[in-house]
Amino acid sequence: MSQPGLWEALRGIIWRDLLLAARRRSDAAISVLFLIIVASLFPLGVGPEPAVLRTIAAGVLWVAALLACLLSLGRVFTADYLDGVLEQMLLIAQPLPVLVAGKVFAHWVVSGLPVVLLSPLLGLQFGLEGEPLGMLVLSLLLGTPTLSMIGSIGAALVLGVRGSGLLVALLVLPLYVPVLIFGAGAVTSSMAGIGGEANLSLLGACLVLSLFFAPWATASALRIALE
Amino acid sequence: MNWSKYSAPLAFYPLAGKMIPWFSIVAALAIAVGLYIGLLVAPTDFQQGEAYRIIFVHVPAAWMSMFLYVVMAVWAAVGLGLNARLSFMMTQAIAPTGAMFTFLALLTGAMWGKPTWGAWWVWDARLTSELILLFQYAGVMLLRTSIDDQRRADRASGVCALVGVVNIPIIYFSVQWWNTLHQGASVSMTAAPKMATIMLTGMLLMTFGFWMYSLAVILSRVRCVILERESLQVWSKPAAAAEVAEVR
Numbered sequence: 001m002s003q004p005g006l007w008e009a010l011r012g013i014i015w016r017d018l019l020l021a022a023r024r025r026s027d028a029a030i031s032v033l034f035l036i037i038v039a040s041l042f043p044l045g046v047g048p049e050p051a052v053l054r055t056i057a058a059g060v061l062w063v064a065a066l067l068a069c070l071l072s073l074g075r076v077f078t079a080d081y082l083d084g085v086l087e088q089m090l091l092i093a094q095p096l097p098v099l100v101a102g103k104v105f106a107h108w109v110v111s112g113l114p115v116v117l118l119s120p121l122l123g124l125q126f127g128l129e130g131e132p133l134g135m136l137v138l139s140l141l142l143g144t145p146t147l148s149m150i151g152s153i154g155a156a157l158v159l160g161v162r163g164s165g166l167l168v169a170l171l172v173l174p175l176y177v178p179v180l181i182f183g184a185g186a187v188t189s190s191m192a193g194i195g196g197e198a199n200l201s202l203l204g205a206c207l208v209l210s211l212f213f214a215p216w217a218t219a220s221a222l223r224i225a226l227e
Numbered sequence: 228m229n230w231s232k233y234s235a236p237l238a239f240y241p242l243a244g245k246m247i248p249w250f251s252i253v254a255a256l257a258i259a260v261g262l263y264i265g266l267l268v269a270p271t272d273f274q275q276g277e278a279y280r281i282i283f284v285h286v287p288a289a290w291m292s293m294f295l296y297v298v299m300a301v302w303a304a305v306g307l308g309l310n311a312r313l314s315f316m317m318t319q320a321i322a323p324t325g326a327m328f329t330f331l332a333l334l335t336g337a338m339w340g341k342p343t344w345g346a347w348w349v350w351d352a353r354l355t356s357e358l359i360l361l362f363q364y365a366g367v368m369l370l371r372t373s374i375d376d377q378r379r380a381d382r383a384s385g386v387c388a389l390v391g392v393v394n395i396p397i398i399y400f401s402v403q404w405w406n407t408l409h410q411g412a413s414v415s416m417t418a419a420p421k422m423a424t425i426m427l428t429g430m431l432l433m434t435f436g437f438w439m440y441s442l443a444v445i446l447s448r449v450r451c452v453i454l455e456r457e458s459l460q461v462w463s464k465p466a467a468a469a470e471v472a473e474v475r
Contacts, residue, residue: 153390157383158373161373164373167370170365171366171370174366177356177359217386217390224382225379
């Protein structure tokens with residue numbers, strides 16, 4: 001049997017992860033439900049004043065998206081680590097960072113994309129309309145892949161470590177802060193009427209940087225975990 | 228002279244032991260003179276009154292917190308690249324001191340902020356990014372302690388430290404990139420300092436003292452780490468016994 005080419009391997013990994021997610025739909029549903037519940041708790045806690053809700057909408061929805069992403073990080077590598085698939089992946093004669101990028105992309109499709117698709121609905125709940133609402137969706141579309149990318153580094157570092165769920169939060173959340181600031185900033189400045197384009201550009205820069213560096217860092221973390 | 232022989236813990240252990248007293252003495256002298264200048268000689272600030280004197284601790288501590296993180300990351304990179312055990316021991320020894328200086332910078336900043344800004348804490352870009360630096364130190368240290376396998380603990384926390392380096396330029400340039408409450412840099416490499424020479428002298432002396440203090444403390448800690456990790460090696464037994472006898 002011949003070795004698969006680079007694109008073939010990448011496609012295979014993405015397809016496999018998506019197929020696995022499709023067979024276990026409850027996993028993806030849990031993080032979406034988590035997002036909805038967290039976002040719905042705030043109006044109950046803060047009070048239903050539309051003006052207040054509109055002011056905190058961007059921050060609350062972004063933090064909720066951040067936590068939903070954090071919650072799903074354990075699924076990126078753990079199952080493959082436990083049943084030995086990850087070890088086989090390290091042996092494939094294709095660059096590991098590319099394969100990692102494939103896995104992270106599949107993770108984003110399963111846990112990040114639903115957040116983006118759901119965000120207009122949640123934004124409406126918080127009284128966002130028109131341009132700010134569009135800005136919320138755009139900023140999440142640019143920002144959530146970055147969250148998955150950065151998160152994969154943390155997920156790989158804590159693989160098989162005791163108390164990994166809480167540890168990954170401590171490792172990853174500080175690195176999420178710029179994305180949170182720029183993402184929420186895009187919506188807030190669009191509401192203030194000065195346009196969110198500058199923040200969107202910064203989010204795009206974060207995405208490009210993380211696309212370049214994160215798979216590489218994740219790959220070396222995986223090698224450390226499995227050596 | 229062949230310096231590379233000191234990359235072996237066995238050779239570095241006595242060298243570190245010899246250096247510690249010197250760094251300690253220099254640190255004590257520099258901090259004593261720096262505090263004397265800062266608290267007694269330097270004139271009272273025209274706008275801020277006496278409260279400004281906290282900068283003689285605050286600014287050096289903030290500089291050291293960032294500097295030590297970079298040094299820690301460099302040792303982590305050396306360890307990952309050259310696979311040297313001593314580099315990871317240095318990484319482990321630097322983290323607590325760096326975290327201490329980060330905390331000191333935040334604490335003194337809060338003490339200065341209350342009389343000057345009227346608030347212990349504001350959500351300003353520089354304060355927030357310095358707080359994040361504290362979390363990063365905590366993350367690196369906790370990741371190390373949660374992994375039982377020594378080699379994996381070293382390498383994983385090394386990667387973690389390296390990834391966190393992105394925050395250092397963010398802290399450093401935060402006062403330029405964002406228009407925030409925290410004032411801009413008064414001292415820079417390229418322009419004349421915007422403060423009286425005597426104040427600058429005090430601050431630089433304090434920084435030098437903190438630097439020497441860090442070296443002394445880090446070297447003492449790395450000696451403990453070496454003894455702890457090499458406890459199965461034959462050479463470390465007499466050294467450990469001598470150390471215990473010295474303490475008693």
